[in-house]
Amino acid sequence: MKYFYKHGATEASIRFKVCRQSVYNWAARYDGTWKSLAERSHRPHHHPKEHTQAEKEMILRRYPYYKNDMIALWDSLRKSGYIRSYGSMLRVIKKWVNPEIKKRTARKPKPYARAWYPGQKVQVDVKFVPSECVVNGVKYYQYTAIDECTRFCFREMYDEHSTLSSEDFIKKLLKAFPFPIREIQTDNGTEFTTALLTKDKQHKTLFEAILENNDIIYHRIRVATPRHNGKVERQHREDGKRFYSKLRMYSLEDGRKQLAAYNKRSNSICLKFKSPKEVLEEHLSVM
Secondary structure (H helix, E strand, O other): OHHHHHHOHHHHHHHHOOOHHHHHHHHHHOOOOHHHHOOOOOOOOOOOOOOOHHHHHHHHHHHHHHOOOHHHHHHHHHHOOOOOOHHHHHHHHHHHOOOOOOOOOOOOOOOOOOOOOOOOOEEEEEEEOOHHHEOOOOOOEEEEEEEOOOOOEEEEEEOOOOHHHHHHHHHHHHHHOOOOOOEEEEOOOOOOOOOOOOOOOOOOOHHHHHHHHOOOEEEEOOOOOHHHHHHHHHHHHHHHHHHHOOOOEOOHHHHHHHHHHHHHHHOOOOEOOEOHHHHHHHHHOOO
16 A cells, blocks of 8 residues: 555556556555455345345234244245245344344363372273174173373273173272272273162172272263263274284184283383383382
8 A cells, every 4th residue: 555655556556466456445445554454244235135124024023923833934924925935034033033142152171180190090991892803703892991190001801791891800900000099980881880770879780899899989971971081082092003903813812812912012102202101110119
């Protein structure tokens, strides 16, 4: 604009490689600030086929009587000469009758409480072993436990998806982890708890009973919130890439043998420049 006021529209259009009409348009909008030249909406103010004032009055007059049945309202309007489609009627009702309705604001989840020492919270979940990895066609399940603080992980494979397998897994987990466990967190699967199936609060599954006997706090996440068990879910995805993409197992014993070797190897893989074993050693050295 400064170049235009000094040299004219032709020189400005050549210098900045824009047409002369654009220079004149910007000059008409320019008030001395750059905000006046900002791009504006190209949406038209009117449409040749928009609802007329008479149609608007007809809809607003009958809407209070049919506000709970839009089909009946549309049928009533059509009998009075209304020729618009049902979708057009709904669109203008939303614009005229309820213009103050705002869009739903995105839900902001609360920040997750971080674990500060090994064993403070351990996430446990179950993964189905991919069928393409199994030769004999039997279904197998991988139980996984991961410490939130150090990411130290333990896995075991079973051919049964039940509280009996969950109880056996906890027994092996207590021996495998080199630190005491204060709290265990799972989803609401029936292999862990039946709290959503029974009203008897005193009823305990084998999994819940062994946690209670070992003075371990049991925490169930909210229904349909797998993100609360995000660390073990992420570990399952990594297991699929690093282990199951290359696995070929012929029996439960064979799968457990290969999984045990992967257990040792995975705890030595670096996560953000340190492996779970290295993080664990740092914590144990000051405990």
